[in-house]
Amino acid sequence: MTASLDAFLGSQCGSDAQGQRLADTIRHLSAAAVKVRNTIIEGGTGTDLGGKREATNAGGDVQKELDVLADRVFEEAARASGIAFFGSEEQDAPIPMAAEGDLAIAIDPLDGSSNIDTNVSIGTIFSILPVEDAHRAEPKSVFMQPGHRQKAAGFFIYGPQLLLVLTVGNGTHVFLFSPKFGGFVEMTASVAIAEKTQEFAINASNYRHWDRQMRSYIDDCLAGEEGPREKNFNMRWIGSLVADCYRILTRGGVFLYPGDQRKGYAKGRLRLVYEANPVAMVVEQAGGSATDGVTRILDLVPDDLHARTGLVFGSKREVERVGRYMVDPSAIAERSPLFSKRSLFRA
Ligand SMILES: O=P(O)(O)OC[C@H]1O[C@](O)(COP(=O)(O)O)[C@@H](O)[C@@H]1O
Ligand SMILES: [Mg+2]
Numbered sequence: 001m002t003a004s005l006d007a008f009l010g011s012q013c014g015s016d017a018q019g020q021r022l023a024d025t026i027r028h029l030s031a032a033a034v035k036v037r038n039t040i041i042e043g044g045t046g047t048d049l050g051g052k053r054e055a056t057n058a059g060g061d062v063q064k065e066l067d068v069l070a071d072r073v074f075e076e077a078a079r080a081s082g083i084a085f086f087g088s089e090e091q092d093a094p095i096p097m098a099a100e101g102d103l104a105i106a107i108d109p110l111d112g113s114s115n116i117d118t119n120v121s122i123g124t125i126f127s128i129l130p131v132e133d134a135h136r137a138e139p140k141s142v143f144m145q146p147g148h149r150q151k152a153a154g155f156f157i158y159g160p161q162l163l164l165v166l167t168v169g170n171g172t173h174v175f176l177f178s179p180k181f182g183g184f185v186e187m188t189a190s191v192a193i194a195e196k197t198q199e200f201a202i203n204a205s206n207y208r209h210w211d212r213q214m215r216s217y218i219d220d221c222l223a224g225e226e227g228p229r230e231k232n233f234n235m236r237w238i239g240s241l242v243a244d245c246y247r248i249l250t251r252g253g254v255f256l257y258p259g260d261q262r263k264g265y266a267k268g269r270l271r272l273v274y275e276a277n278p279v280a281m282v283v284e285q286a287g288g289s290a291t292d293g294v295t296r297i298l299d300l301v302p303d304d305l306h307a308r309t310g311l312v313f314g315s316k317r318e319v320e321r322v323g324r325y326m327v328d329p330s331a332i333a334e335r336s337p338l339f340s341k342r343s344l345f346r347a
């Protein structure tokens with residue numbers, strides 16, 4: 001007998017009133033994801049989903065048709081689920097919703113916007129936070145809670161399959177949308193990320209903008225068997241956080257989007273509240289780690305709904321190793337000057 005998302009939510013979200021509202025909210029988000037996925041399947045019939053709009057969002061990214069469309073669909077779902085506040089990548093300020101609501105949603109309605117046109121997996125990332133009375137006077141403050149306060153987090157992937165990766169604080173679970181079944185069914189009951197890895201994910205075109213520590217880490221991976229790591233590494237970069245994260249949940253790996261020297265990139269590209277926090281909760285619940293390079297993501301206190309953070313996550317041992325490079329690269333390996341000369345990027 002296949003376990004449905006509905007049954008899972010009924011048994012895992014708690015039997016108190018807030019638990020039931022949490023389950024209901026995730027049901028509404030799931031229905032919204034099916035709508036977005038149907039729109040994607042329809043593709044360019046009528047609208048160019050990857051078409052650029054005039055506007056930019058709060059992060060300065062040019063909005064595409066699908067960014068805005070997905071934002072509307074999820075805003076509607078949030079309203080229907082009776083939450084108190086909705087904070088979206090695509091909107092400057094949080095939107096107050098039900099006055100009596102005790103939950104808030106932070107959302108990246110469409111993750112991987114640069115891949116819309118290319119038929120590569122894209123997704124939606126969400127974080128569900130508790131709302132207390134103190135938050136009501138200043139809606140922004142609800143999103144300033146550290147990630148370890150999240151009640152639930154996850155993401156949908158619009159790829160070859162429509163998947164929901166979800167945690168309600170009791171492991172990480174994967175659900176598959178089955179048209180035959182008419183809903184989401186459990187595909188993986190408890191995800192476990194391999195502790196060690198030989199695969200990294202980073203946008204290497206930014207090499208020249210990274211600091212010395214980040215370059216050293218990547219140099220040592222690239223040096224392979226002859227380098228201080230004494231093993232060969234593979235590299236993958238999809239450019240959709242949801243898809244890179246799912247690969248790491250499936251077969252291990254480490255993802256890195258560090259801060260760099262480019263204007264506006266001091267804290268990287270990814271957003272703490274609706275990208276890094278939900279991914280970090282999913283990853284930790286699957287036995288992995290997530291940091292900004294040094295500090296645990298879930299302990300960072302956001303200072304804005306759209307705050308950015310460096311992000312390193314994945315196989316625990318590798319994330320710890322990256323942290324050691326950040327603090328003191330010279331302590332990692334007795335590196336002869338030869339290794340830095342061997343870097344492919346410096347050749
Ligand atoms: O284009 P870059 O610099 O490699 O950045 C890729 C990253 O940016 C993102 O697309 C940012 O998310 P949005 O598409 O929601 O803005 C991530 O999904 C991805 O990991
Ligand atoms: Mg995103």
Ligand SMILES: [Mg+2]
Nearest residue numbers: 089108110111
């Ligand atoms: Mg987005």
